[in-house]
Amino acid sequence: MNEESFYSPFISEDGKKKTIGEIEFSDVQRMMEKHLEEGYQLEFKREVSSTVKRKIPNIIASFANEKGGWLIFGVDEDDHSINLLERKEYELFINNMLKDVTNPIPRIVTRFLSPEDHPRQGVFVIWIPEGPNPPYMSYGKIYRRIGSGTSPVTEIDDRYHLDRLYQKSEDQTQRIEEFCTKELSIYNRKWPMHGKSYIHYGMCNMYVLPLYDLHLVEQMEEERLKQYILSKSSEPKHYRLDDESTVMLHTPFVKASYSAESIIFRSTDVIDAYDKTIAWEQFYNGSAKFHIPIPYMEESKQIHDVLKSSISSYIDETIFEQFQYINGPFFLTSLISCIGGYIDCMMELKAELEDMIIVIDLENVRNDVLYFPHEQFQTFLEEEGLVFSDKKQYRFNRSFKTTKLGGNLELLAYVDYIVTAFGLSKNQSIDFLKHSLNQG
Numbered sequence: 001m002n003e004e005s006f007y008s009p010f011i012s013e014d015g016k017k018k019t020i021g022e023i024e025f026s027d028v029q030r031m032m033e034k035h036l037e038e039g040y041q042l043e044f045k046r047e048v049s050s051t052v053k054r055k056i057p058n059i060i061a062s063f064a065n066e067k068g069g070w071l072i073f074g075v076d077e078d079d080h081s082i083n084l085l086e087r088k089e090y091e092l093f094i095n096n097m098l099k100d101v102t103n104p105i106p107r108i109v110t111r112f113l114s115p116e117d118h119p120r121q122g123v124f125v126i127w128i129p130e131g132p133n134p135p136y137m138s139y140g141k142i143y144r145r146i147g148s149g150t151s152p153v154t155e156i157d158d159r160y161h162l163d164r165l166y167q168k169s170e171d172q173t174q175r176i177e178e179f180c181t182k183e184l185s186i187y188n189r190k191w192p193m194h195g196k197s198y199i200h201y202g203m204c205n206m207y208v209l210p211l212y213d214l215h216l217v218e219q220m221e222e223e224r225l226k227q228y229i230l231s232k233s234s235e236p237k238h239y240r241l242d243d244e245s246t247v248m249l250h251t252p253f254v255k256a257s258y259s260a261e262s263i264i265f266r267s268t269d270v271i272d273a274y275d276k277t278i279a280w281e282q283f284y285n286g287s288a289k290f291h292i293p294i295p296y297m298e299e300s301k302q303i304h305d306v307l308k309s310s311i312s313s314y315i316d317e318t319i320f321e322q323f324q325y326i327n328g329p330f331f332l333t334s335l336i337s338c339i340g341g342y343i344d345c346m347m348e349l350k351a352e353l354e355d356m357i358i359v360i361d362l363e364n365v366r367n368d369v370l371y372f373p374h375e376q377f378q379t380f381l382e383e384e385g386l387v388f389s390d391k392k393q394y395r396f397n398r399s400f401k402t403t404k405l406g407g408n409l410e411l412l413a414y415v416d417y418i419v420t421a422f423g424l425s426k427n428q429s430i431d432f433l434k435h436s437l438n439q440g
Contacts, residue, residue, distance in 0.1 A: 387423025
């Protein structure tokens, strides 16, 4: 979400708009003291009555179709007095309602804010961002904001409005498409070896777009932000590989330079080591790009010997020269630690960072093998044979769906996507990775 479209009724003492992760009960009190009226992006409800419950999906869908907005329960619509609610599982039942009656399901972020002297009572605040894929329907109808109210859209009378919603969805998709391109001069450069009949250079690109503008330079000035990310990237972090296993990982970045709207970090300061350089471009709005050259194994003769002894279904042993072998443990741990490091940095600056779009591209990976140098993988080769990537290009999350982060295990969903490109399943790859790390 860009700065112009982000509206907040909560303003800090220095005039900055507060996000839902930053507000407290006192902010609601100050808003009421200023006699702020309901409007195009703000609506109050005194209570969560049975009548109001049915209207909630309509209101949320209308905000998502327009510029986003705030729905606050516990504030009287007429006299704007605060009416404390009992703390309940409001978020759960609202999310269940949205799943049942809206399509697509709008994204919401919620907070229950309590005064210090009444921790079991308070107001329930919902922030609805502008939806990336309008029109959003509720109970089979499209709703929009008219003044401070919600109204259904009819195709006959509101054709212009419908066309505008569809065009907004196309424009949003186009903006994301334009962001998801590799623009840095980072590529996997390897010099061909004499006698090698097949060679290519693969790349993994990850594009991360938060739910809305994080305004990073408002949190700290550029030089501090640069040093902050360099320092954080050098700290190993715990990641859960499954319900029982955790591992310490990190990808340290050692060099940084400024660009027009971003800071570019690199994992090495050796200028001719592009085949091993991971690049992280951090934009000031919170979006990021990661460019990870595919790390190939160097021990080609040793790998060929393992394959010859493990696989019987081949005619000419020169076939193994037609493949390239990826360092599986290094590649997967780099993926996890890069996106994990980004989330760790951003969440410390913006605690409400939960929803984001993550797109991953694999380039030039046909006939690549995700290789693990241990006996468990050799046993797999004996039983299943050699599996490899059949395609040159892959894109994961083509529809730009949003990911809601709830812990490190969500990161492994992206590992799942990637390993399937190379013919492996999630369980196989995690088992191979754990075995590799345990050996190390």
